[in-house]
Amino acid sequence: MKVLHVITGLGVGGAERQLRLLLRHLPARCDVVTLTNPGAVAEGLRADGVRVRHLGMRGNRDLAAVPRLARLVRHGGYDLVHTHLYRACVHGRTAARLAGTPSVATEHSLGREEIEGRPLTRGTRALYLRTERLGAATVAVSSTVAARLRAWGVPSARIHTVPNGIDASAFRFDGGRRRAARALLGLPGDAFVVGGVGRLVPGKRFDATVRAVADLPGAWLLLAGDGPEAGALRALAARLGVADRVRFAGECGEGAAPDVPAVLAAMDVFVSASREESFGLAVVEALAAGLPVVHGACPAVEDLPSGQAPEGAVRLRSPTDPAAELTAVLRRHLAHGPRRLPVPRALDHYDIRLSGRRLMDVYAHALGGPAPAPFVPPAPSVPAAPAEPYIPSDLYAPSCPPAPSIRRAHR
Numbered sequence: 001m002k003v004l005h006v007i008t009g010l011g012v013g014g015a016e017r018q019l020r021l022l023l024r025h026l027p028a029r030c031d032v033v034t035l036t037n038p039g040a041v042a043e044g045l046r047a048d049g050v051r052v053r054h055l056g057m058r059g060n061r062d063l064a065a066v067p068r069l070a071r072l073v074r075h076g077g078y079d080l081v082h083t084h085l086y087r088a089c090v091h092g093r094t095a096a097r098l099a100g101t102p103s104v105a106t107e108h109s110l111g112r113e114e115i116e117g118r119p120l121t122r123g124t125r126a127l128y129l130r131t132e133r134l135g136a137a138t139v140a141v142s143s144t145v146a147a148r149l150r151a152w153g154v155p156s157a158r159i160h161t162v163p164n165g166i167d168a169s170a171f172r173f174d175g176g177r178r179r180a181a182r183a184l185l186g187l188p189g190d191a192f193v194v195g196g197v198g199r200l201v202p203g204k205r206f207d208a209t210v211r212a213v214a215d216l217p218g219a220w221l222l223l224a225g226d227g228p229e230a231g232a233l234r235a236l237a238a239r240l241g242v243a244d245r246v247r248f249a250g251e252c253g254e255g256a257a258p259d260v261p262a263v264l265a266a267m268d269v270f271v272s273a274s275r276e277e278s279f280g281l282a283v284v285e286a287l288a289a290g291l292p293v294v295h296g297a298c299p300a301v302e303d304l305p306s307g308q309a310p311e312g313a314v315r316l317r318s319p320t321d322p323a324a325e326l327t328a329v330l331r332r333h334l335a336h337g338p339r340r341l342p343v344p345r346a347l348d349h350y351d352i353r354l355s356g357r358r359l360m361d362v363y364a365h366a367l368g369g370p371a372p373a374p375f376v377p378p379a380p381s382v383p384a385a386p387a388e389p390y391i392p393s394d395l396y397a398p399s400c401p402p403a404p405s406i407r408r409a410h411r
Helices: 014-023 040-047 065-076 086-099 122-132 143-152 175-185 206-214 230-239 260-266 281-288 323-336 345-350 352-366
Strands: 002-007 029-034 051-054 080-084 103-107 137-140 159-161 192-197 219-224 246-250 269-272 293-295 313-315
Touching: 002 014, 002 065, 002 086, 014 029, 014 040, 014 281, 014 352, 029 040, 029 065, 040 051, 065 086, 080 086, 080 352, 086 103, 086 122, 103 352, 122 143, 137 143, 137 352, 143 159, 159 352, 175 260, 192 206, 192 260, 192 281, 192 323, 206 219, 206 230, 206 323, 219 260, 230 246, 260 281, 269 281, 269 323, 281 293, 281 345, 293 323, 345 352
Parallel strands: 002 029, 002 080, 029 051, 080 103, 103 137, 137 159, 192 219, 192 269, 219 246, 269 293, 293 313
Antiparallel strands: none
16 A cells, blocks of 8 residues: 655654654555655654655645645555645645545644644634545544544544554663753753653643742753743743753754653653643653653543543643642652652553554545444553552662763764
8 A cells, every 4th residue: 555644744743753653653655745844854754764755835825735736646656645734634635636546634633722733713624624525534643532523523434533652662761861861951860850842832831830840949840842932931931030940952852952752761750731632642652751740631641441541640620720730749749759650551552553553444444445443442451550659770870971862963
């Protein structure tokens, strides 16, 4: 099977990183077209041996991009087109229909009131629904997103849930990685570090984490990611007098910045205070790293069957400003000191290999095969036991030279 993946852009983001990981585990010949911004993930895909093309779309009104994409689909001899993110889904479904090729779309970022961090409007919704029917199927990355699509009016028979996945082994705690990341980022070896990973946008509510750490003199804060709120968050840290205890790592894996597993290794507790999410990939990765997690909206945790919720995850309940509640939770973590938790067995069904197999079933259905069985989160492979925190022997080890997994800028 030959598949063309079409995505809005390939800068560093959850959907973009998920696409790269998925292609490593998808038993199909895959090429990628990015409408705009062939950024760091495009470079990573090429390093993996994936062919990446930049369509050079100049904006939403660049309607000439659609026939260009249709010609590319037709001439490439693709069996299927798979689109990712709103703009690529709208234009990619249309181009695939013009080329006479079946298409599947993954909905990565549909919230209750936002899509890809932007407010949902009647026009946005109407355009989505008009083009959704041009494809063969729509993939939801969580049961929560599937429910939102049904509420929009997408027929249930067209919706298939394929949760995002991770390679949990990549996040296993490593003391050398921790020491190297802390040395690289200027974090003391014995500091208690609160952390967050994601795009720096208002909906992620990183400002609440800055405020909480400002009220905890013994804590440091590490934020990894970039976005329009970066300047405001730096200014807030300075205004609260905690700029010397806050580190902004930038985009993970870019230039001198450590990658995501290294950043997580450097942390002692992970915070994701998001107002709304479509999945919560960063939370799943943090749990795989053995971190205690404090989270806001997170379908990856909330959609789990009763009794399978990770014991290391604490849900924030404040609907507006969670800073006070977050401060209280972090104060308790600070009092207990650094620790690592066993990886929750509930993460078994967020294995990227399962995601790949499930997606291949959707592809087969789009090409005329039977519909995949409805998604049901499987039980853990072994009955879950209470999570017993532990302190790795090298958690407090002295500094050492950076481990090979830490990426430094080329000199």
